[in-house]
Amino acid sequence: MTWLITGGAGYIGGHVVRQLLDAGERVAVLDDLSSGHPSRLPAGVALVRGSTLDRAVVAAAIREHAVTGILHFAAKKQVGESVEQPFLYYRENMIGLQTVLEAAADEGVRRFLFSSSAAVYGMPDVDLVTETTPCAPMNPYGETKLAGEWLVAAAGRAHGISTASLRYFNVAGAGAPELADTGVHNLVPMVFERLTAGRAPRIFGADYPTPDGTCVRDFIHVADVASAHVAAARRLAEDPPGETALVLNIGRGEGVSVREMLALIGEVTGRDTTAEVTPRRAGDPARVVASADLIHRELGWHARHDVAEMVASAWEGWCLRHPEARRA
Numbered sequence: 387m388t389w390l391i392t393g394g395a396g397y398i399g400g401h402v403v404r405q406l407l408d409a410g411e412r413v414a415v416l417d418d419l420s421s422g423h424p425s426r427l428p429a430g431v432a433l434v435r436g437s438t439l440d441r442a443v444v445a446a447a448i449r450e451h452a453v454t455g456i457l458h459f460a461a462k463k464q465v466g467e468s469v470e471q472p473f474l475y476y477r478e479n480m481i482g483l484q485t486v487l488e489a490a491a492d493e494g495v496r497r498f499l500f501s502s503s504a505a506v507y508g509m510p511d512v513d514l515v516t517e518t519t520p521c522a523p524m525n526p527y528g529e530t531k532l533a534g535e536w537l538v539a540a541a542g543r544a545h546g547i548s549t550a551s552l553r554y555f556n557v558a559g560a561g562a563p564e565l566a567d568t569g570v571h572n573l574v575p576m577v578f579e580r581l582t583a584g585r586a587p588r589i590f591g592a593d594y595p596t597p598d599g600t601c602v603r604d605f606i607h608v609a610d611v612a613s614a615h616v617a618a619a620r621r622l623a624e625d626p627p628g629e630t631a632l633v634l635n636i637g638r639g640e641g642v643s644v645r646e647m648l649a650l651i652g653e654v655t656g657r658d659t660t661a662e663v664t665p666r667r668a669g670d671p672a673r674v675v676a677s678a679d680l681i682h683r684e685l686g687w688h689a690r691h692d693v694a695e696m697v698a699s700a701w702e703g704w705c706l707r708h709p710e711a712r713r714a
Contacts, residue, residue: 387497387623388412388452392438392486393459394431395422397567398501398557401612402457403427404565409616414451416444417460426565438482444489455497455622456490457615458483461530464571465505465669468527479530483537491545496627498538499618500551504604504635506532507553509671516677517553517633524669539631546628550618554611554636555604555676559696561612566703573603573647574697578704581657582711589644591666594673600644602673604637607691607699611636617685637676638689647693654697 389406393399394415399422406413407428414432424433432451436443438460447453461479462468468475483500490498505528506521523529535551542549558574560566570579577587592599614636622630645661652659681687705711 387454387619388414389455389457389619390414390416390447390451390453391457391459392416393422393461395419395424395426395433396459397565397569398608398611399459400426400565401561401608402459402615403431404561405609405612405616406619407431409620411619414447414453416447421569423568438486439477441485441489444486445493448489448493448495453493453495455499455619456486456495457499457501457619458486459501461501463503463527465525465527468525468530472526475526475530479527480533480537483534487537487541491541491547496547497619497622498542498547498549499615499622500534500538500549501615502535502551502553503528503531504553504555504637504674504676506535507674509669510674513673514639514675514677515635517635517680535633542628542631548622548625548627548630550622550630550632550634552614552618552634552636554614555606555674557608557611558605559607559609559691559699560703561609561699563699563703563706566700566706567608568707573644574651574700575704577648577651577659578701578708578711581655581659582708586662587648587659589648589661589663590670592663593666596643596672598643598645601670602641602643602675604640604675605642605647605693605696606637606689607696610689610691613690614681614685614687617687621685632684634681634684635676635678636681637678639676639678641673641675642693647697650693650697654694654701
């Protein structure tokens, strides 16, 4: 198998590239480098710089590298931005996906893995979110991920492509400091940024119906997210083309509150993480925690890293890019 990884120079894609190589797979990357960076890629990995909206570039990459399977990560992924710029998100996430799928079908690629998101669920009123929990996305980002799953499944049925859509929950950590998330959009890097600036971290609402009043989330190490994608890719490679259509959660099945996460960040960094409580953000559900039973049954996969490892590895990556953080 040779896998084309769209968005492979990004945070999650970069981890998947390394783990696929470690597993003995051949890899090529397609990335427009709008948020990814070539430094994430090991030496020798072919990088095609281009957009998933460019059908000719995608098809040429498939032919040039004799691609037999695709892992599709390339997408816009900021919830707030998606609300402000829905046209951008539907164009990049939906038309980009359609373009890659069309090229795959025409070029004879028969394995396709779609990187989806727990955002498809919206605000589920359940203790554990299973793959059969009704989907009700609350923003254009989540809408494009759910519609993307539908398109992937339909293309698989129509063209004999084995498919998998993986819904991952709150990703954190780094497999190596140089692979750490460079964005400041999720809880852990947002807290790091505030601490580095000498400011108190913020809690958005402390009056939720949870044990300590703060939101509860399922945090998953990015290395575990990557290993789940590798396990799914191998499953698609082993099964006859067109016979597999998986939709799976990636999570630990354990909830951690915002206050608990702040306390852990304080232990790792040695900083005071006493928080400033601000009003709730619109659309934040009280609790979103995955059931990971199905992915274990289907792929034999389970998460190996705990929350302390996520925070410690994320801090090392943050300090690599922000050396002043250790002195703050």
